[in-house]
Amino acid sequence: MARWCLARTVTVVSLTVTLSAVGVRYPSCRLPHPLLHPFRELAYSAKNFSPKFNEKDGQVERRSLSGLYEVENGRPRNPSGRTGLVGRGLLGRWGPNHAADPIITRWKRDSSGNKIAHPISGKNILQFVAIKRKDCGEWAIPGGMVDPGEKISATLKREFSEEALNCLQKSRAEKEEMEKQMNTLFNQEHFVVYKGYVDDPRNTDNAWIETEAVNYHDEPGETMDNLLLEAGDDAGKVKWVDISEKLKLYANHGDFIKLVAEKWGAHWNEDPVPGYHK
Numbered sequence: 031m032a033r034w035c036l037a038r039t040v041t042v043v044s045l046t047v048t049l050s051a052v053g054v055r056y057p058s059c060r061l062p063h064p065l066l067h068p069f070r071e072l073a074y075s076a077k078n079f080s081p082k083f084n085e086k087d088g089q090v091e092r093r094s095l096s097g098l099y100e101v102e103n104g105r106p107r108n109p110s111g112r113t114g115l116v117g118r119g120l121l122g123r124w125g126p127n128h129a130a131d132p133i134i135t136r137w138k139r140d141s142s143g144n145k146i147a148h149p150i151s152g153k154n155i156l157q158f159v160a161i162k163r164k165d166c167g168e169w170a171i172p173g174g175m176v177d178p179g180e181k182i183s184a185t186l187k188r189e190f191s192e193e194a195l196n197c198l199q200k201s202r203a204e205k206e207e208m209e210k211q212m213n214t215l216f217n218q219e220h221f222v223v224y225k226g227y228v229d230d231p232r233n234t235d236n237a238w239i240e241t242e243a244v245n246y247h248d249e250p251g252e253t254m255d256n257l258l259l260e261a262g263d264d265a266g267k268v269k270w271v272d273i274s275e276k277l278k279l280y281a282n283h284g285d286f287i288k289l290v291a292e293k294w295g296a297h298w299n300e301d302p303v304p305g306y307h308k
Contacts, residue, residue: 070122083125089178094126095226095240105236110227115234122175124237130185131173131243131283133223133290134159134194134215136251138272148274148297156273156296158287159194159254161265163280170280171243171287172265182242187216196262208257215253221245223289229282243286247294275299 072079083092083101100107106125121127138146138155145154161172172193176185191197191212197205223243230239248254261268271277273291275298277284291298 071118071124081124090123091128091176092123092125095242099125108233108235108238110229110233110238113233113235116236117234118237119234120232121234121237121239126240127237128176129173129228129239129241130176130182130189131171131241131286132186132190133171133243133245133286134190134248134254135245135273135290135294136248136254136270137296139251148300150300150302151297152302153295153297156291156294157270158273158290159190159259160269160271160279161193161261162267164264164266166280167266168280169271169278171283172268173241173243182244183216186242186244187212192263193261193265194259194268195257196260198262211253211256215246215248215257218246221247221290221293223286223293231281245290245293273298 071081081087081090081092083106084094084098085092094109096109099109118124135156135158138157140146147154159172160169162168163170172190174185174189174193176182191208195208197208200208221244223245225242226240228239228241233239259268259270273287273296275288277287279287288298290296
C-alpha cells in the first residue's frame with residue numbers, strides 16, 4: 031500500500047472490465063483506486079500462473095495465520111466464510127494478503143509532563159498515532175502490506191515512517207536522523223496485539239487480509255517528541271488521538287486499540303474506578 035509512490039511505472043488497465051468480470055461490488059468506503067496494489071497477481075486464466083497455496087511460494091507467503099484453508103477448483107476459499115464477492119477484487123493476491131499495523135502509543139500529559147487522567151474513569155489517557163486514509167476518509171492505524179520476502183518487523187517500521195512521518199519526501203540528512211529515533215522506538219520491547227484474519231471491506235471469497243498488529247509504547251514520551259508527525263503516501267492526515275471507546279476507526283482497528291488500552295490499564299470507557307473520587 032505505502033509503496034505506490036516509489037519510482038514505479040504503473041499501467042492502468044480498464045478497471046470496469048477487469049473487476050466486473052469477477053463480480054466485485056464496492057463497499058461505500060472502498061471505491062476502486064487506479065493503482066490498486068503494487069504486487070497484483072495474474073488472473074487464473076493467465077498462462078504459467080500456478081500459485082502454491084498453504085505454503086511458502088517462493089518469496090510470497092501463502093500460509094494463513096489461521097491454519098490451513100480450503101482450495102476449491104484451484105481457488106482458495108476465505109476461511110471466515112462467504113462475503114458476496116468473488117475473485118481477487120481490490121486485493122493484490124489470491125488467498126491471504128499479509129499486512130502489518132504498527133500501533134505507536136504514549137501517555138497524554140499536561141504542560142508540566144504529568145500524566146492526564148480521565149475525569150470519570152480515573153484512568154490515565156493513552157494516545158496513539160492515527161492516520162486519515164485518503165481512500166475512504168476514515169481514521170486508522172498506519173499500516174500496509176508486507177512485500178515479498180520482507181520481515182514483519184521491517185514492514186511495521188517502513189509503513190509507519192512512510193505514512194506518519196512522510197520519510198519518502200525527506201532529505202538524506204533528515205532520513206538519517208529519523209532512522210536513529212525510529213531504531214530507538216522499534217528496537218525496544220513490544221506487545222503483539224493481534225495476529226490473524228481481519229474483517230476488512232476488501233475481502234472476497236477468494237482473497238482476504240490477515241495482519242499482525244504490534245504495539246510500540248513510548249513510556250516517557252521522549253522518543254516521539256523528536257519525531258515530527260507528517261502525513262505521507264496514502265495518508266491524508268496524521269495526529270495523536272486519545273484512546274477511548276468513542277473512537278470510530280477503519281475496519282476492526284478499534285478492537286486492536288481496545289486491547290492496547292487494556293494492556294496498559296488506560297482509560298477506555300467512562301465506568302469509574304471503584305473508590306476514585308474527583
